[in-house]
Amino acid sequence: MSALPQVVQKLIEEFEKLPGVGPKSAARMAYHYLRASRESAERLSALILDVKNKVKSCEICYNFTENSPCSICSDPGRNQNLLMVVEEPLDVVAFDRVGIKEEGGFGGVFHVLGGVISPVNSVGPEDLRISELIKRIEGMQDCVEIIIATNPNLEGEATAMYIYEEIKNRVLERVKITRLARGLPTGADLEYADYTTLRRAIEGRTEL
């Protein structure tokens, strides 16, 4: 397209690689930086490199962090025997937003798998941090609860089952394994709820 300077075209192509960004959004984003101040362009440019240079995996939970162990793993106020297994670092952010235990939220620590078992994308158990999880649980002294918080979809369920079996096989009697509650999300419209969600909502009904 002759109307687009080549360097703008390249920037659009880079933005298009971002998750959830299509050609039109990418173009709008590129033009935003043409119009934005030089400072704001320099800031983004530097931050992208900064993130790559400063951020690493926490040696304990594999969450992204600037210092390892991360602030969650090194927080003495958290229950180190309550371990939530999640797929991605963004899931940690979501649960952390819920607040700590005193505020009625989650007061434990995390273990980031780094994905889900997915034969379609050729991701096997050995590509995830499952053996690290087992080793971590084996190293724990007290009774522990493992909350498997993979996503409530096909791949998440399969991964949860695999992890459950792995832990069970090691007959860790002091380990309690739980899953997140399934049911209707807050604000849901019953009319539009899918079959499985409705079934789970009935199965898991609670007394008032």
Next chain:
Amino acid sequence: MSALPQVVQKLIEEFEKLPGVGPKSAARMAYHYLRASRESAERLSALILDVKNKVKSCEICYNFTENSPCSICSDPGRNQNLLMVVEEPLDVVAFDRVGIKEEGGFGGVFHVLGGVISPVNSVGPEDLRISELIKRIEGMQDCVEIIIATNPNLEGEATAMYIYEEIKNRVLERVKITRLARGLPTGADLEYADYTTLRRAIEGRTEL
């Protein structure tokens, strides 16, 4: 949020400034770069600066370009007396995609206003390239056609009317001023079309 490294938080905030990017998309974009290769991060980082350094305004049409005059203004195959007035550089890209005249598209040149008159955002006519447009038309020797192609919304219409009056006031008899056709977009659903669109579609009906 303790779960987020500070530098990631900052990158998310930068991404949030992009048009159409909310907090969740921004977080997903930031995490994309944590996972992406160093090369791809370096590429985006460099391109953002490149765009700022290499791209300028075309001295004739004010479109973004690496070389001024831009490839459209310096194209001898284009009709320099057919001038389309648009709000933004992205509009040039959209019309350029339609193709050149031989392919049944637009074969003329452009004039980028750099926005619309908008009292709400305190943008007045003097903030746009309207005086430059008048000067450009005055400098043209032959009969010319000016297609005012601002967006079909309130501010676009007001800007179009203002430009129309400005050109008329200078009694340029050899200037023909046109607007883009209004009516139903291709693929539209009549049931969901708004009142104004339907009215325009009836008013502007064409014989089969």
